[in-house]
Every structure is written in structure tokens, then in C-alpha cells.
Amino acid sequence: MKQPLLYHIYSLLRLLPLCIVCVSSSNKCIVTHEVADCSHLKLTQVPDDLPTNITVLNLTHNQLRKLPPANLTIYSKLTVLDGGFNSISKLEPELCQNLPLLKILNLQHNELSHLSDKTFMFCVNLTELHLMSNSIQKIQNNPFRNQKNLIKLDLSHNGLSSTQLGTELQLENLQELLLSNNKIHVLRSEELDFLGNSSLQKLELSSNPIKEFSPGCFHVIGKLFGLSLNNAQLGPSLTEKLCLELSNTSIQNLSLSNIQLYRTSNTTFLGLKQTNLTMLDLSHNNLNVIGNDSFVWLPHLEYLFLEYNNIAHLSSRSLNGLFNVKYLNLKRSFTKQTTSLASLPKIDDFSFQWLRCLEYLNMEDNNIPGIKSSMFNGLINLKYLNLSNTFISLQTLTNETFLSLVHSPLRVLNLTRNKISKLESGAFSCLGYLEVLDLGLNEIEQELTGQEWRGLGNIFEIYLSYNKYLQLTSNSFVSVPGLQRLMLRRVGLKSIESSPSPFHSLHNLTILDLSNNNIANIDDAMLEGLEKLEILDLQHNNLARLWKHANPGGPVLFLKGLSHLHILNLESNGFDEIPVEVFKDLFELKSINLGLNNLNILPPSVFDHQMSLKSLNLQKNLITSVEKNVFEPVFQNLTYLDMSFNPFDCTCESIAWFVNWINKARTNISELSSHYICNTPHQSHGFPVMLFDTAPCKDSAPFELLFMVNTSILLIFIFIVLLIHFEGWRISFYWNVLVHRVLGFKEVDGQSEQFEYTAYIIHAYRDRDWVWENFSPLEEKDQSVKFCLEERDFEAGVLGLEAIVSSIKRSRKIIFVITQHLLKDPLCKRFKVHHAVQQAIEQSLDSIILVFLEDIPDYKLNHALCLRRGMFKSHCILTWPVQKERINAFHHKLQVALGSRNSAY
Numbered sequence: 001m002k003q004p005l006l007y008h009i010y011s012l013l014r015l016l017p018l019c020i021v022c023v024s025s026s027n028k029c030i031v032t033h034e035v036a037d038c039s040h041l042k043l044t045q046v047p048d049d050l051p052t053n054i055t056v057l058n059l060t061h062n063q064l065r066k067l068p069p070a071n072l073t074i075y076s077k078l079t080v081l082d083g084g085f086n087s088i089s090k091l092e093p094e095l096c097q098n099l100p101l102l103k104i105l106n107l108q109h110n111e112l113s114h115l116s117d118k119t120f121m122f123c124v125n126l127t128e129l130h131l132m133s134n135s136i137q138k139i140q141n142n143p144f145r146n147q148k149n150l151i152k153l154d155l156s157h158n159g160l161s162s163t164q165l166g167t168e169l170q171l172e173n174l175q176e177l178l179l180s181n182n183k184i185h186v187l188r189s190e191e192l193d194f195l196g197n198s199s200l201q202k203l204e205l206s207s208n209p210i211k212e213f214s215p216g217c218f219h220v221i222g223k224l225f226g227l228s229l230n231n232a233q234l235g236p237s238l239t240e241k242l243c244l245e246l247s248n249t250s251i252q253n254l255s256l257s258n259i260q261l262y263r264t265s266n267t268t269f270l271g272l273k274q275t276n277l278t279m280l281d282l283s284h285n286n287l288n289v290i291g292n293d294s295f296v297w298l299p300h301l302e303y304l305f306l307e308y309n310n311i312a313h314l315s316s317r318s319l320n321g322l323f324n325v326k327y328l329n330l331k332r333s334f335t336k337q338t339t340s341l342a343s344l345p346k347i348d349d350f351s352f353q354w355l356r357c358l359e360y361l362n363m364e365d366n367n368i369p370g371i372k373s374s375m376f377n378g379l380i381n382l383k384y385l386n387l388s389n390t391f392i393s394l395q396t397l398t399n400e401t402f403l404s405l406v407h408s409p410l411r412v413l414n415l416t417r418n419k420i421s422k423l424e425s426g427a428f429s430c431l432g433y434l435e436v437l438d439l440g441l442n443e444i445e446q447e448l449t450g451q452e453w454r455g456l457g458n459i460f461e462i463y464l465s466y467n468k469y470l471q472l473t474s475n476s477f478v479s480v481p482g483l484q485r486l487m488l489r490r491v492g493l494k495s496i497e498s499s500p501s502p503f504h505s506l507h508n509l510t511i512l513d514l515s516n517n518n519i520a521n522i523d524d525a526m527l528e529g530l531e532k533l534e535i536l537d538l539q540h541n542n543l544a545r546l547w548k549h550a551n552p553g554g555p556v557l558f559l560k561g562l563s564h565l566h567i568l569n570l571e572s573n574g575f576d577e578i579p580v581e582v583f584k585d586l587f588e589l590k591s592i593n594l595g596l597n598n599l600n601i602l603p604p605s606v607f608d609h610q611m612s613l614k615s616l617n618l619q620k621n622l623i624t625s626v627e628k629n630v631f632e633p634v635f636q637n638l639t640y641l642d643m644s645f646n647p648f649d650c651t652c653e654s655i656a657w658f659v660n661w662i663n664k665a666r667t668n669i670s671e672l673s674s675h676y677i678c679n680t681p682h683q684s685h686g687f688p689v690m691l692f693d694t695a696p697c698k699d700s701a702p703f704e705l706l707f708m709v710n711t712s713i714l715l716i717f718i719f720i721v722l723l724i725h726f727e728g729w730r731i732s733f734y735w736n737v738l739v740h741r742v743l744g745f746k747e748v749d750g751q752s753e754q755f756e757y758t759a760y761i762i763h764a765y766r767d768r769d770w771v772w773e774n775f776s777p778l779e780e781k782d783q784s785v786k787f788c789l790e791e792r793d794f795e796a797g798v799l800g801l802e803a804i805v806s807s808i809k810r811s812r813k814i815i816f817v818i819t820q821h822l823l824k825d826p827l828c829k830r831f832k833v834h835h836a837v838q839q840a841i842e843q844s845l846d847s848i849i850l851v852f853l854e855d856i857p858d859y860k861l862n863h864a865l866c867l868r869r870g871m872f873k874s875h876c877i878l879t880w881p882v883q884k885e886r887i888n889a890f891h892h893k894l895q896v897a898l899g900s901r902n903s904a905y
Ligand SMILES: *[C@@H]1O[C@H](CO)[C@@H](O)[C@H](O)[C@H]1NC(C)=O
Pocket: 044, 045, 046, 047, 065, 066, 067, 068, 071
């Protein structure tokens, strides 16, 4: 069998490029423009064969122990040198001397332990120096003294026990100093005063065992805008001390995540009163108690992160003072223990009244018992409210539930996963600015009358997917005619039969999701008028019956008129038939998913109007053949095609065109070798479609042409043969005539005086008596007529050939007296006839007159004398009459024939 062999060759071929890549990459850097990437090459030496004009050299993840300056000298244009993830333990000062333009030096994850004053002495142009994850435990003297341009210095993950990086003022341009994950216990002013001229945007001290802030430690820094102390075990009292130390600094961003701040009081942040703090991160603190007025010291705060805490009770004064907060994250901020009702978190009414600038509030994933009537009072700038999974159970939303948001210009309200079971009339009527309403993943079970959405004058999107059971009526959405997106996935719709359709008023709808509903019944007017619809999801329903030809009343063409549809999903509907005209209005369709249906045969031209289709999914159907007349037009612009898992019939007729197309196409087809498998015929079962050998069918297209050409040639040949067979004499005869004419033989008729005889009579010897008897009387009757009769006019009756020729030449006409005898007469057959015809051709065919004494069939005449009746004009063919009374008529005819001019043809 040839398939397995092919398969092996195929797998070898597939490995080949792979091998080339491994071989070439095992010691070759990739150079693109002026960047050389030599990472992950197990290098032990700096490559010396790179273009010398490179500006970036990446040597990460190798086995380098040194960066010898001499070996890098040739790359003097380098601005970035990345030597991370090696085993470099020593750095020579000449390195920077040889690389004067170096701006970024990365030596993270190496084995540097000692930095001397000389190490970076010449690195004056450095802006970034990464020394993270080395073993630097102590820094003596001033190794960074010359780094006047340094912006970022990363010394995290070393063993440093002090923040001291120098003994004198330096690093005046430093913006980020990263010292996280070291062993710093104390922040001392004398260990930070080398930063006296710097203004640090970020001082990263996270994950250090800090236990003490010595007085003035932050004041010795020129300016400090950002400080991170995440993962330091500060607790409430040390936090309070920290804030006091930060008093009167320029601190703006303070990250105190995971510092075991389990409670705050009205003194915790007291020290921050004299600052302009805008960002405070208190997440992951197990914060349980927020004392009243804790935040009154933070009037400039704009961003407050309180997610992942354990707050038991938010009182009306917990958030007092946060007048400028715009963003508040309370995701998982509240206590989770639900053993008893008493331990549930409590949010008092008016808790948020202080946050009059708040725009964004995230309260997702909490365990709050319910919404109180004045819970959100005072949030007069709130635009985004995420209440996803915020409440234990909301059950029924009434016209009072969101009353506390009546003065909020809320745009987005997320109510997913709150066990909502019913929406009462006017539930959102106080949210007139709302644009997006997410009610997904609840337990809503009701008929939508349309009153639920009353007052949502600006609504743009309603997400209702994943609810228990919704029933739609004609009025379900009449109160929200501006709606553009409506999501109704898996809401137990079953059928949409109201008339007019529930969607009839939604003229602006662009996205409609009706998937996963098991809908079996819709009518062809359901989507009528939705002219702006761009995305329609109908997957996982039960619409197969609607497209059957056997459907009573014919197929239901529910897609008609959707002229702006871009994406159509009809996956998993049990379709086994597609009406040919079903997609005809969908001119702008870009993606169609018909996967997981039972389609076998698609009607030709079903996709003829989908000229802009980019993505076609037909996976897991029952398609056996991919035919040119169905798919060629639609495949043209495709960028994505999925026809995997179909039972392909790997024969020339079914699949050859497809395989050829795949080989040429630039369309993205994934898993071609594993998910496109032949099912039939038996001997190909289980083999990848792409291995199907089209060579035997390859000529099937040229073959057709060849066949046609061949047949035509054959037919023409047969025609010519038949023509020659039956009419060949005529052709050759006229050809002769033509040749003679063209070669310029003149018509000789005009000079009749040159003819001695009126006619030369050719006849069989045995007919001489008849000739004598019948032609001499004519001569007597008309003096101008003179026949050449061999017996009479030839001297001594000798039949010399030359005499014959000259006599024929001297005769104006030639009369053949045709009888059975003539056909047999050898001299006539061979010579006279030939010569006569020759002359006739030279003169005119009119010059020959045939006189039949007997009835001779044409074929016999032709066979014996190579003459046919068809060569001559009818008035030159005479028949000797049987009846005596017609002899006069015969004579008359003969006279006419003799008298006729020898004319051109
Ligand atoms: C530096 O170059 C020398 C000679 O060119 C070579 O022997 C040495 O191994 C190189 N060292 C490194 C670390 O590349």
C-alpha cells in the first residue's frame, strides 16, 4: 500500500526544517536590525562574530562566568547589555570603558557578591542598572558614585541588611530604587542620606523584615513620592509610626499590602495629615476593624485599595474624610464567616456618604446580607458599580431596591451572581443614566412584561444570560427601544412565538444572543426589522426542523433581511438541510459557524452572496465531499476555516479539489494533519486528508480538456474521412480547377474561331454505329455544327494518341456518350477521359457534355471514368430518351448544350 510509505516520507519531511532550526540555533545568535539575541544558547564565551554595529546584546540564560571587556570591545556601539541568568561573579571596570554608550546594564540572577568603587566607575552613561538576585550582602564605600544619570537601580533579592549604598550624596537622578526582598531591619536616616539630592518616584522596600523607622529617615531623602512596604510585618502600631515618619514628606503613593494591619483607628494615618497622599493600598491585610474617622487625614486620597480583607462592619463614619476618592476597591473586603447571621458583615446606611467624588466602586465577591434603603446615599458621582456576587441573596428587586442610587449618574451596574429571582416593575426606574445592566448568572424566573426596564432611557446593553426561565412577550422590550445588545443565553426560552416579535421595537439592536435555549419554534418574522444586527448567536438550539424542505409551509427563512449581519453562530442545532436561499440577504457576513450539525450535502451556490466571509466553521458535520461549485466562491477570501472531524470521502471526485485548494490557500486551517481524516474509501480510512495523493486526479481538470480536445479531433477526423470518402472527388476536382485558374489559364471561349470542331465525341468503339446514326443528321441540319468523329475524321481511321489530343484541343466541346461499353473501353478509361477532363478544367466545365444512353449509376461512372454527374451543370447532362417522340426534344437540348458559352464557374 502506498499511503503508509507516503506517511513516513511526510513525517520525515516535517522533521527536516525542525532539525535545521535546532542545528542553526544551537550556536547562532539571532540578529535583527541592530539587536543580537544570544539567549538560551549555553554559551560559555561572548560570541565574536556578530555585526560590530549592534546596539543591543542579549546574553541571558547562558553559562558565562565573566564578561571580559576585551571580548566586548568590538561591540562599542552597545547601549543595552543584558547578561542576566549567567554565573558571572566578577565585573571588570574596563567593561564600561569599552562600551561608552552603554545605557542599560542587566546582570540579574548572577553571582556578584562584591561591588567596589571601581566596578561601575566608567559607567557614567548608565540609566538602568539591574543587579537583582545576586549575592550582594554589603555595599562599602561608593560604587554608584559616578552614576549621575542612573534612573533605575534594582538591588532586590540580595542579602543586603542596610539601605546604605554610599557614604556621600549621589544618584541625584535616581527615580526608582528597588530594595525589596533583602534583610533590612531598620530604616536609618544615616543609611538613606546618600539620596539627599534625589527625588524618588518609587522606593521599593517590600518583603523586608523592617521593624523600625528611625526618626527622620524619610526626610533625609530629597523627595519621596512613592513607597512600597508590602509584606513587611508592621502591624497597626508600626504602621502608625511609619505614617508619622512620612509626615511632611512629598509622599503620594503608599503601598501597605499584607502588612498585618488588622485594624485601623483615628490615629493610624494621623501622620499622613501633612502629606498629599493620593494612593493608598491596604489590600490583603486581614483588616477587620476600620475605626471611625480612620481616614479623615487623607483628604487628597484618590485611589483606595481595600480588597481582600476581613472587614466586619462598615459604619457610617468608617470612610469619613475620603472626599476625593475616585476609585474604591472592596472586592472580598468583608468577612467571609457565615456560621451565624450575627457574624455577617454589616454595611450601615450612609456608609458611603463621604465619597462624593467616587466614580468606581467594586464590591464583588462579598457576603453582604442585602441592600439597605440608604446604603449608597451620597455617591453623587458614581458611574461604575460592581455588585457581582456581593449579596448573599437579593431575590426580588423592587422599585425601592436601588433607591439609594437615585442621585448617582450610574452608567454600569453589575448584578451577576446575586440569586436574584424576580425583577419587579420599575426595579431600575431610578437609574436613568444606566447604559450597561448585567443581570447574568442569577435565578430570574418570570415573564418579561417590559415594565421591568421602565425608566432605562439610556440603556445600551442588557445582559440576562444564565437565568432560570424567561418568557418573552411582544412587549418585553418596548420600553427600551435604544437597546443595542441583548444577551439571552441559556434562559430556558424554548420558543419565541409572540406576534409581533419581542424584538420588534429594537431597531438599534446590534448583538442578540439567544444561544443555549433549546429553541425549536420561531417564525420567520422574529428578526424582522433588525437591520442593524451584526452578531446573532443561535447556537445550541433545536432549529433543524425549520430548514427542512418537508417542513409544513416550507423552510422558515428567519435570517431574511439581516443585511448587516457580520457574525452568525448556528452551531449545534441538528441542521441536516440548508435551504439554498437561506443566506442570500447576508451580504456583509464575515463569520459563520455551522459546526456540530448533521450537514452532509450543501446546495451549490448556498454561499454565493457571502463574498466577504472570513471565517467558516463546519466542523463535526457529516460532510463527505468538498465540492468546487459549493465552496470555491466562499473560500476565496477566507482567513479561517474549520472543517475538522468530518467523514471525508477521499476520492478524486469528492476531495481532490479541496486538497489542491488547501495546498494553495493561505487560509488558516489548524490541526490539518490530525483532525481531517479520511473515512472512506476503505483503503484510505484513517489517513489524513492532506496526504491524499491528487496526482492521479490532478489531470482530471486538464484531463477533461484533453478529453474534449481529443474527442473533437477525432470527430473532425472522422468527418474529414467521411467527407473525403464521399466528396473527395469534388474537393480534388475543384482543387485542380482552382490551381489551374490561379496559375492563370485563360478562358479560351472567346476565340471560337480557333476551334475546328463544335464537339469532340468520345464513345466506346462498339457504340460507333449509334453515334454515326444520331450525330451526323445534326450536322446536316445545322451547317455550323461539325463533330469530330474518330472513324470519319481521323486519317485512315488511325487512332493515334497525338491525333486524339490535337483533335480534342481543336474542339469547342467534348461529348461523352456514356454506355456500359464506354465504362469498359480501355482507351477511353485511361486516356481520352483524362485528357478531356484536363482540357475541360483548362477551359471550362461547360465544355463537357454527358450523353447517357443507358442508366449508369454515379458510383460506376466514377469508378470507371473518375467522372461524376455532380461535376457538371445540369444542362450539360443529357439522357437519350426511350420514347421516340422525345428525340426531338433531346436534339434541342443538345443544341442548347453545344451552344452554351464555356463560362467561368
Ligand atoms: C574572550 O576572547 C578570548 C580570545 O578571543 C577567548 O579565548 C576567551 O574564551 C573569550 N572569553 C569569553 C568569556 O568570551
